[in-house]
Amino acid sequence: MKLPKLSLYIHIPWCLKKCPYCDFYSQSIKKRIPEKKYIKNLILDLEKDLKFAQSRKIYSIFIGGGTPNLIQPKYIKILIKEIKKRTIFSKNIEITLESNPESINKNFFFKYKLAGINRISLGIQSFNEKILKNIQRKYSYENLIKKIKIIKKINFKNINFDLMYGLPNQKLKHIKFDINTAISLKPSHISWYQLCIEKNTPFYKNTPILPKENKINIMQKNGKKILKKNKFYQYEISSYSKKNNQCKHNINYWKYGDYIGIGCGSHGKITLSNKKIIRTYKNKNIYEFLNGKHIKKISFINKEDRLLEFFMNNFRLNKPCSRKNFKNFTGINEKYIKKEISKAIQKKYIIQKKKYWKTTKLGKLFLNNLLEIFIKK
Numbered sequence: 496m497k498l499p500k501l502s503l504y505i506h507i508p509w510c511l512k513k514c515p516y517c518d519f520y521s522q523s524i525k526k527r528i529p530e531k532k533y534i535k536n537l538i539l540d541l542e543k544d545l546k547f548a549q550s551r552k553i554y555s556i557f558i559g560g561g562t563p564n565l566i567q568p569k570y571i572k573i574l575i576k577e578i579k580k581r582t583i584f585s586k587n588i589e590i591t592l593e594s595n596p597e598s599i600n601k602n603f604f605f606k607y608k609l610a611g612i613n614r615i616s617l618g619i620q621s622f623n624e625k626i627l628k629n630i631q632r633k634y635s636y637e638n639l640i641k642k643i644k645i646i647k648k649i650n651f652k653n654i655n656f657d658l659m660y661g662l663p664n665q666k667l668k669h670i671k672f673d674i675n676t677a678i679s680l681k682p683s684h685i686s687w688y689q690l691c692i693e694k695n696t697p698f699y700k701n702t703p704i705l706p707k708e709n710k711i712n713i714m715q716k717n718g719k720k721i722l723k724k725n726k727f728y729q730y731e732i733s734s735y736s737k738k739n740n741q742c743k744h745n746i747n748y749w750k751y752g753d754y755i756g757i758g759c760g761s762h763g764k765i766t767l768s769n770k771k772i773i774r775t776y777k778n779k780n781i782y783e784f785l786n787g788k789h790i791k792k793i794s795f796i797n798k799e800d801r802l803l804e805f806f807m808n809n810f811r812l813n814k815p816c817s818r819k820n821f822k823n824f825t826g827i828n829e830k831y832i833k834k835e836i837s838k839a840i841q842k843k844y845i846i847q848k849k850k851y852w853k854t855t856k857l858g859k860l861f862l863n864n865l866l867e868i869f870i871k872k
């Protein structure tokens with residue numbers, strides 16, 4: 496069984512303030528972040544997971560959160576340096592720092608670049624102040640543009656903007672404004688996704704009035720049209736990029752690649768030499784994590800889950816899904832899904848070629864129905 500590419504996800508679990516729609520694991524800063532101790536524990540956490548990874552090169556690194564740009568550059572520099580000492584970086588490694596525009600500081604970003612960060616992902620959500628207020632984000636349009644221009648001046652070539660649709664009181668005119676403003680600022684990548692009300696968030700308990708489904712469909716159609724016209728190519732359900740600027744890290748997830756997850760509340764997926772695949776879950780308790788209790792649980796991914804996870808991820812991509820990768824990355828023989836594949840073809844959700852499967856327009860439209868076929872009863 497060929498091993499998939501290996502990425503590294505690093506979780507920074509602090510934010511200035513919790514947003515009411517967000518279910519990522521993070522907490523509002525109450526006092527100073529214990530940066531030095533946290534970075535030291537991230538490295539210790541990594542050392543434990545590296546024994547599962549069989550000296551594979553690191554294909555991409557994503558420092559996410561939370562708000563990683565709250566961490567001082569000197570600690571990001573130490574972090575990257577210490578990872579590099581213990582692993583081999585692949586040529587052209589992509590190293591992303593997820594950032595909140597509210598806390599952009601010119602000096603910090605200049606030094607992040609020197610430390611090795613080569614991709615910035617900015618959580619903008621909207622350029623409209625009223626819409627931002629509805630999701631309890633407080634920055635002004637002018638300030639937002641000013642902060643983005645700082646990043647552009649530092650000359651980060653690879654910049655992603657996260658934008659959302661389906662937000663409270665959002666209308667078609669807001670969507671057009673958001674996307675056109677984003678395009679005018681020339682990012683290389685735009686992630687444009689719909690607000691989902693997740694359990695355990697304040698919005699789940701007190702859900703604001705959201706745009707109706709038919710309005711959301713119109714927003715979606717129009718947004719896609721503007722992005723396409725401006726040469727942002729859709730390569731995944733919510734991801735659009737300029738040519739050759741797709742996010743390597745996320746593509747590895749969607750191809751069912753491996754990733755080591757380090758940091759409080761993170762998780763990972765690693766294929767072992769005996770072909771078994773493990774999922775690692777890290778401790779969510781920050782105090783315990785800082786005191787060396789990094790791992791919460793490690794479990795094997797069973798055959799049924801491997802099968803479903805492979806298709807759940809691969810069918811998000813606009814590219815065909817490799818049959819060889821199915822065998823190599825799940826360790827499952829195609830015979831095991833013969834019935835399911837026939838059913839998906841018969842329903843006209845996918846087509847099958849010698850080397851790949853590809854979702855049809857119908858399959859994309861009814862993705863949940865297509866995936867249901869692969870749930871082994």
Ligand code: SF4
Pocket residue numbers: 509510511512513514517518519521560561562595618
């Ligand atoms: S800043 Fe980002 S990670 Fe933090 S709570 Fe808001 S959406 Fe979540």
